[in-house]
Amino acid sequence: MTTPHIQLKLFAALSPFSPENSDRVPIMPGISVKEMLEQLHIPTVKAHLIFINGIKRSLETRLSGGERVGIFPPVAGG
Amino acid sequence: MKNTLAHRLDTLALNTALADGTHCRAIEAAEVIRLADEAGVTGRTVELAALRHHILPDRYLRNMKTLSEADQIRLLESTICIVGLGGLGGTVTETLARMGIGRFCLVDGDVFEAHNLNRQLLSGVDRIGMPKVDAAVMHVKRINPGIEVVAASAFLTPENADTLVGSCDLVVDCLDNIHSRFTLEAAAKRAIIPMVSAAVAGISGHVTTIFPEDNGLEAIYGPEDQLKTTKGAETRLGCLAPGVNLIASLECAEVLKVLLKNDKTLKNKLLVVDLADYTVETLQLS
Numbered sequence: 001m002t003t004p005h006i007q008l009k010l011f012a013a014l015s016p017f018s019p020e021n022s023d024r025v026p027i028m029p030g031i032s033v034k035e036m037l038e039q040l041h042i043p044t045v046k047a048h049l050i051f052i053n054g055i056k057r058s059l060e061t062r063l064s065g066g067e068r069v070g071i072f073p074p075v076a077g078g
Numbered sequence: 079m080k081n082t083l084a085h086r087l088d089t090l091a092l093n094t095a096l097a098d099g100t101h102c103r104a105i106e107a108a109e110v111i112r113l114a115d116e117a118g119v120t121g122r123t124v125e126l127a128a129l130r131h132h133i134l135p136d137r138y139l140r141n142m143k144t145l146s147e148a149d150q151i152r153l154l155e156s157t158i159c160i161v162g163l164g165g166l167g168g169t170v171t172e173t174l175a176r177m178g179i180g181r182f183c184l185v186d187g188d189v190f191e192a193h194n195l196n197r198q199l200l201s202g203v204d205r206i207g208m209p210k211v212d213a214a215v216m217h218v219k220r221i222n223p224g225i226e227v228v229a230a231s232a233f234l235t236p237e238n239a240d241t242l243v244g245s246c247d248l249v250v251d252c253l254d255n256i257h258s259r260f261t262l263e264a265a266a267k268r269a270i271i272p273m274v275s276a277a278v279a280g281i282s283g284h285v286t287t288i289f290p291e292d293n294g295l296e297a298i299y300g301p302e303d304q305l306k307t308t309k310g311a312e313t314r315l316g317c318l319a320p321g322v323n324l325i326a327s328l329e330c331a332e333v334l335k336v337l338l339k340n341d342k343t344l345k346n347k348l349l350v351v352d353l354a355d356y357t358v359e360t361l362q363l364s
Contacts, residue, residue, distance in 0.1 A: 012280055012315060013311035013315055048298075048299065048300060054359065055362045056348075056362060056364065070359070073311045074310050074311065075284065076279075076312060077277060077283075077310055077312025078162050078253055078322070
């Protein structure tokens with residue numbers, strides 16, 4: 001049995017925090033986005049916009065494995 | 079009758095062809111300017127009269143047939159407000175002037191500085207210290223002197239926002255900070271007009287369109303009252319020309335869709351782009 005995993009895409013200033021295995025990050029089923037980020041030492045205070053499978057979700061949303069998770073910090077330049 | 083604008087247009091129209099060989103009648107840009115001077119009207123008025131008589135101003139030949147004559151008329155009849163004339167706003171102003179938007183309200187209280195030169199289309203070494211709005215008006219008039227322009231060399235505030243936005247059909251958010259974006263959104267909602275909004279950091283960014291009934295910026299940034307000290311990622315990453323120009327072009331595509339009543343807009347959606355790995359994705363905000 002394989003470990004559940006997710007695909008993690010970090011945008012803009014969060015990008016340097018991307019784990020090497022960002023296309024296949026192992027997770028514990030039921031873990032929240034916030035807990036997952038903390039485990040990866042990604043600053044949750046900058047995680048303003050959370051998308052799971054292309055739909056806006058929150059830090060509290062729980063993951064089961066197989067999701068595409070995208071995270072944006074606030075961006076306001078022009 | 080002989081001297082009416084319609085008659086003059088009919089006399090001056092040339093037989094020509096679109097790129098695919100389709101026959102059409104066209105009026106040269108220089109003749110539009112001359113007729114406008116003769117009749118004491120703006121070039122925009124002449125272009126509208128020409129299009130209504132199925133005479134195409136030659137500057138729009140290559141807009142056909144992706145745009146129709148009716149589309150071109152609708153763009154010429156539109157008034158848009160562009161707030162922020164830096165990286166996003168410079169390219170948005172240029173692109174929409176070339177596309178054929180008839181009336182602009184251009185707003186920015188800033189002047190050009192050397193650190194704008196990396197990306198801002200309207201800037202130049204000879205324009206350091208020049209008000210951005212002056213450069214924008216000059217640029218629009220150079221592209222098409224017939225475009226009607228109202229300019230405000232002022233920063234957007236809650237006090238002036240309603241006046242600046244109120245008479246427009248659509249507002250384009252090309253600002254560079256979160257707080258002003260919320261000020262603009264509130265004014266657009268009070269004016270009951272759509273706002274196309276974009277933001278950039280480094281070589282990534284996002285675009286959306288907010289209609290008066292939408293959650294809008296709060297869905298992207300969170301509640302405004304919790305953002306007092308929040309700074310965007312661009313304070314660390316800067317803003318690079320490829321990212322700015324791409325996101326500005328996406329804003330322009332969105333402006334055209336909204337004005338032309340295309341239903342495939344970014345309402346309640348966020349188009350995100352990251353040139354670092356060429357991610358392009360449209361996300362559902364609600």
